[in-house]
Amino acid sequence: MLVGISLETKQINSVKPIECAEEMSEYLSIIARDRCKRSFSKIFSYFAPRLRSYALKQMGNEALAMELVQDTMSNVWQKSHLFNSEKGSPSTWIFTIARNIRFDMLRKQRNRKEDVCSDDLWPILCEQTPDANEVSLDHQVTMDEIGVLFESLPEKQKLVVEAIYIDGKSQQEVANELDIPLGTVKSRTRLALQRLKEMLKDND
Amino acid sequence: MISFHPNFPDLQAFSAGNCEPAMALMISAHVDMCPQCQQDCIEIQAEMADELFTQRSSTPPLDSQYYAMLSKITDLPVSNTTAPEVINTSIELDGKFFELPRTLRRHVKNTGNWSRLVGKLWQAPVDLGDIGKANFMYMEKGGRVPEHTHKGTEMTLVVDGQYGDGIAKYDCGDFTIMNNTHNHLPHSEADDGCLVFTIVDQPLHFTAGIARLLNPFSHLFFK
Ligand SMILES: [Zn+2]
Numbered sequence: 001m002l003v004g005i006s007l008e009t010k011q012i013n014s015v016k017p018i019e020c021a022e023e024m025s026e027y028l029s030i031i032a033r034d035r036c037k038r039s040f041s042k043i044f045s046y047f048a049p050r051l052r053s054y055a056l057k058q059m060g061n062e063a064l065a066m067e068l069v070q071d072t073m074s075n076v077w078q079k080s081h082l083f084n085s086e087k088g089s090p091s092t093w094i095f096t097i098a099r100n101i102r103f104d105m106l107r108k109q110r111n112r113k114e115d116v117c118s119d120d121l122w123p124i125l126c127e128q129t130p131d132a133n134e135v136s137l138d139h140q141v142t143m144d145e146i147g148v149l150f151e152s153l154p155e156k157q158k159l160v161v162e163a164i165y166i167d168g169k170s171q172q173e174v175a176n177e178l179d180i181p182l183g184t185v186k187s188r189t190r191l192a193l194q195r196l197k198e199m200l201k202d203n204d
Numbered sequence: 205m206i207s208f209h210p211n212f213p214d215l216q217a218f219s220a221g222n223c224e225p226a227m228a229l230m231i232s233a234h235v236d237m238c239p240q241c242q243q244d245c246i247e248i249q250a251e252m253a254d255e256l257f258t259q260r261s262s263t264p265p266l267d268s269q270y271y272a273m274l275s276k277i278t279d280l281p282v283s284n285t286t287a288p289e290v291i292n293t294s295i296e297l298d299g300k301f302f303e304l305p306r307t308l309r310r311h312v313k314n315t316g317n318w319s320r321l322v323g324k325l326w327q328a329p330v331d332l333g334d335i336g337k338a339n340f341m342y343m344e345k346g347g348r349v350p351e352h353t354h355k356g357t358e359m360t361l362v363v364d365g366q367y368g369d370g371i372a373k374y375d376c377g378d379f380t381i382m383n384n385t386h387n388h389l390p391h392s393e394a395d396d397g398c399l400v401f402t403i404v405d406q407p408l409h410f411t412a413g414i415a416r417l418l419n420p421f422s423h424l425f426f427k
Binding site: 035037040044045046047048049051053054058066070073074077088091092094095098099100102103106107108 | 277
């Protein structure tokens with residue numbers, strides 16, 4: 001059958017809303033089988049304007065909305081063979097395609113300025129798997145190492161750091177417990193952290 | 205057995221295309237593993253589609269913009285159905301292969317090497333492109349993550365095995381969201397350990413033990 005563009009256009013104009021899933025399923029299978037532009041124009045004229053209202057709500061912008069409509073309907077045209085009427089209605093299938101494209105667009109739109117690198121998310125603790133040209137293995141600070149460095153602190157500093165950072169006590173609590181001035185707790189903490197920091201740097 | 209599911213509003217937001225892409229990825233992976241949520245999503249989507257497409261009100265006649273779009277689309281070639289992209293369906297650690305839910309498979313090629321974090325805890329970073337970063341975490345039997353809390357949120361999906369965190373026990377397919385109200389200590393006693401897929405949006409904050417010492421120095425390691 002020969003179907004010219006002008007004929008299609010006439011048909012689009014005459015298309016009434018079709019709510020019959022069976023009829024739409026039939027069009028989809030014809031598209032899959034014959035690449036039938038006429039059947040597609042039926043699907044298109046029913047779904048595209050309605051998709052636009054979803055898209056407009058989701059994207060809040062006419063240009064993006066029409067992009068979503070176009071991408072969705074392109075998928076319908078190109079992937080009609082993937083539609084399986086036993087798994088759901090054409091409406092649900094097309095809705096799901098639109099939803100997935102919406103996620104894709106959302107992803108691309110997102111501003112990644114506040115991007116955090118994964119090394120930051122799982123701080124240090126990190127010991128790389130041996131890599132042929134990996135030399136830093138010995139220089140990576142591990143939990144075990146920091147434990148060793150901690151052990152090498154002078155006893156008095158260790159006590160204070162342990163109480164504050166490991167047991168989670170406040171400096172005042174530690175001062176009371178050890179019966180020493182708050183200022184002493186503060187200076188011991190500062191000294192201990194400085195020392196650890198230097199040792200970590202040397203280690204590097 | 206799966207006992208931790210995304211909550212219903214999140215399933216709805218996912219179905220509608222309204223949640224953050226990272227959340228969408230996690231829910232999609234959970235849905236791959238969970239027949240119950242799969243059914244829920246199918247029903248929610250069918251309802252939404254119905255509401256959107258079967259409205260009685262007729263739409264205004266198509267204008268030239270639509271005709272242009274239509275002819276552009278029908279000029280497109282048929283999709284290439286032959287030779288679909290070959291992708292890994294599993295990841296490997298130390299000779300062990302873990303089968304992944306469909307949603308995660310396409311990210312295997314962007315998964316880095318395994319690193320040993322501490323003791324029996326392993327990590328492999330996953331570059332999700334526009335979505336951000338994720339990690340596969342593997343706890344050997346007896347392995348644990350130092351007790352920590354989160355400034356942001358931590359979404360976790362159990363891909364294989366079981367683990368507990370002092371709050372509950374989690375099985376294969378379980379999905380959880382942790383935030384700064386939780387303080388937890390994940391560990392696994394499963395014979396085959398436990399593989400999870402996790403997305404965190406802020407650095408962890410260690411809350412107990414020697415690991416607390418890491419907090420004041422964290423900036424030194426962020427290089
Ligand atoms: Zn579920």
